[in-house]
Amino acid sequence: MTETHADPYATTRDTTEGKVFTVTGQDWDSVVAGLGEEPEERVVVNMGPQHPSTHGVLRLILELDGETVTEARCGIGYLHTGIEKNMEFRSWTQGVTFVTRMDYLSPFYNETAYCLAVEKLLGIEDQIPEKANVMRVLLMELNRISSHLVCIATGGMEIGALTVMTIGFREREMTLDLFELITGLRMNHAFIRPGGVAQDLPPGALDKIREYITWMNKHLPEYAELCNANPIFKARLQNVGYLDLAGCMALGISGPTVRSTGYALDLRKTQPYCGYETYDFDVPTWDSSDSYGRFRVRLQEMWESLKIIEQCADRLEKMDGDPIMVADKKIGWPSQLAVGSDGMGNSLDHIKHIMGESMEALIHHFKLVTEGFRVPAGQAYVAIESPRGEMGCHVVSDGGTKPYRVHFRDPSFANLQAMPIMCEGSQVADVIVAVASLDPVMGGVDR
Amino acid sequence: MSEHQPENLPATSDAGDAQTPGAEVIDQRQGMFGVRGTGDTSGFGGLRRQVALPGGTPKPYGAWFDGAVDRLVGLVGDDAIEKVVVDRGELTLHVAREQLVAVCQQMRDDDALRFEFCSGVSGVHYPNETDRELHAVYHLFSITHNRRIRLEVSCPDSDPHIPSVVSVYPANDWHERETWDFFGIIFDGHPALTRIQMPDDWPGHPQRKDYPLGGIDVEYKGAVIPPPDTRRSYN
Structure with missing residues (x-):
């Protein structure tokens, strides 16, 4: 200087x-x-933690020889918020509010993995109402689309494909509008709860879902038209970030990265949950094991998700008025939500009931909301297929009203271990593409 | 839920009930709502509760469990598996820590077992389980046979060493660093066991039960809300 x-x-x-x-x-x-x-000749470059193309606060430590990366390492932990520790001091239901904030691009997967694990501990997996399961699948598949859109949009932006970014966020906005309509929030929903979901579908939601499907059918082909055969796009992505099936298995990589090696590993098919075995969908694969393959897999997965959403909408049409929370009053959340003049809040009918009509209902509400329910001692592990791979949740209960220990096996955390093997020997510019193809979300990595 | 359960007692399960034969009592809790000493006029302070985790399961274990356990015992010997627990449809093998790497090697390589995918390790801290305070819990997934299994290894707080399985499952590299970071379990043989989430110079291991959550009082409209770890708790 x-x-x-x-x-x-x-x-x-x-x-x-x-x-x-x-x-x-x-x-x-x-x-x-x-x-x-x-x-x-040897220069060590710290890329990040504040770098727009590292998807949040990821720090890449690159040892360069000219333009070639000779060694690459990740520095993580910049977004560690102690979610797992905090959950040990809240009730089982409050835990949902924390987990939804982990991987902020796929909140419904965090919530579902946690709730399925708690339900397994409670032994009420078979008592979850059908409508709650369909709504979970609906929200998860909408979420898969919005998550993949962010991945494709930001990945495009990083290589200069700005139109991909703008249209990606346009479609994502449509998805978030649906989330807002159904859950009341664009993110941090805490909508999927142990025992079911927080609220029934609002009036008009099915029409909006159908509009959304029409919109996506019209606009999803644009991504293929812009990218699939685009020579610049292909030159930047093909043969970049190569990782074959053996590498994936050794490093515990799951999700689109495995499927880009040609192996259709998908927990929705092999270990179905929430009734996925009753839906008709395919698991897309690609055989190039590179960033381009992962892009194509994600693109195709959005179509499959759309197929599932359509089936969910058909089923929900016939389920008007069905229960959405487990019938066991000792577990099901007592409060009802309704949209009032000042937004969503406790339903006035419910307030009237507990404040004016039934003292027992008030006691029940108070006990369940402040103390929560007890979960029999033991441990459970549940894994679901998030947009990034195997989202695992290990829950330990000591029989109390709070989790004894909750651990999340976040796919971003595991997948990011593949960064060095994908990047070493490549050029600096390829590092950006390889990391983007892994689609790490630092909120999930650091928790 | 048990069949003949008194109405005024909290929910229990057959597996995790302290009265169930075989269940292992790991802790004693006393009191309720956090009230203690002479200030307790409610009587709740005298409440006692035993914390019991599901104990060892006798044979037969059911489903594919028997075949897998027998196969593993045949490969690594009888003393490697301390206890087999079948609970909620999940198989947990408590493995002697000296034998962990040998067990993992067979779990991965044997055709009949073939757990090729390791979903990582997480720690659990049981401060009152003498000489078994720290547990490392591994979740393995066999894609070939479409099965999951859990390995649990324990070590005393005074000697927090567990062999690293990175040589068998490279996927566990970061997971073991994370467990070291949060629980202080030293994974012997790990290529670079450094902190991963907390800063390098951080004192202590935050997810242990003896590590405080921390927090400050928050005042809202005149009322003071205490931090979560000092709020009323239900043992």
């Missing part, structure tokens, strides 16, 4: 490891000049 333009954020200092430069952009010349007469 020369003295002429002293940027307080771009300084130089000497350490035991050698000279350290902070680069803020457009100042590579000063770095080169600062290296002196005989610069060392």
Whole structure:
């Protein structure tokens, strides 16, 4: 760094490891000049944690030889919020509010994995109402589309395909509108609860879902038209971030990355939950094991999700007025929600009932909401197929009203371990593409 | 839920009930609502509850469990498996820590077992289970046979060492670092056992039960809300 333009954020200092430069952009010349007469060829670059193309606060530590990455490592933990620890101090139902915030692009998968594990501990898996299961599947598949859209949109943006980004977020917005209509929120829903879901479908939701399906049928082909045969897109993605099936198995990689190697590993098919075995859908694969293959798998998966959403809508049409929460009054959330003039809140009928009509109902409501229900001691592990792969939830109960231990096997966390093997030996620009093809969400990685 | 359960007692299951033969009492809880000492006029402070986890299951285990356990015992010997627990349709093998790597190797490589996919390891801290305070729980998935199994390994707090299985399941690299970070279990033989979520110079292991949650009082419209770990709790 020369003295002429002293940027307080771009300084130089000497350490035991050698000279350290902070680069803020457009100042590579000063770095080169600062290296002196005989610069060392080997440069270690910290990419992130604040870098737009690392999907959140991911820090990549790259050892470069010219433009070639000779060694690559991840630095994570910048978004660790202690969700697992915090859950040990809240009731079982409150836990949903935490887990929905982990992988913020696929909140319904976090919620479902957790709720299925709690339901397994309670032994009430068979008592979950059919409508609740259909609504869970509906929300999860909508979520798969919105998550894949973000992956494709941001991945496109990082390689300069800005139209892919703008149309990706346009379609995602349609999905979030549906979430808002059904759950009241665009994210952090906490909608899927142990025992069922929080609320019935609002009036008009089925029409909106049908409109959405029509819209997606019209607009999803645009992604294929923009990207599939685009020579620049293919040049950037093909043979980049290569990882074959053996590598995937060794590193515990799941989701679109495995399916891009040609192996149709999908827990919805092999270990169905929430009634997935009753839906008609395919598991798309690709055989190139590279970033392009993962893109094609995600694109095709959105079509399959749309098929499932259509089947959910057909079933929900016939389920008007069916229960959405388990019948066991000792577990099912007592409160009812309704949309009032000031937005969603407790239904006035329910308030009237507990405040004016039935003291027992008030006691029951109070006990269940403040104390919660007890879950018999033991442990359970439930894994579901999230947009990123195997989302596992290990829950331990000591028989109390709070989880004794909850651990999430987040697919982003496991998949990110493949970053070095995908990137070492490639160029710096390929690192961005390879990481984007893994689709890590740091909220899920760090929890 | 048990058939003849008194109406005024909390829910129990056949598996996790302290009165059930075979269930293992791991902890004693006392009191209720956090009230203690002479200030307790409710009588709830005298409440006692035993915490019991499902104990060992006698043979037959049912389904494919018997075949898999027999196969594994035949391959690694009788002393590797300390206990077999079948609960809620899940098979848990408590493995002696010295034998963990050998067990994992056979679990992965044997044709009849073939658990090729490791979903990682998580820790559980049972502070009152003497000499078995720290548990490492592994979830394995056999894609070939479409089965899941759980391996549980325990170690005393005074000697928190468990062999690393990264040589068998490279997928466990980060998971073992995470478990070291949060529970202080040292995985011997791990290529680079460093903290992964917490900063490198962080003192302590945050997800152990003796590590406080922390937090401060929050005032809202004149009322003071205490941090979650000091709120009323129901043992």
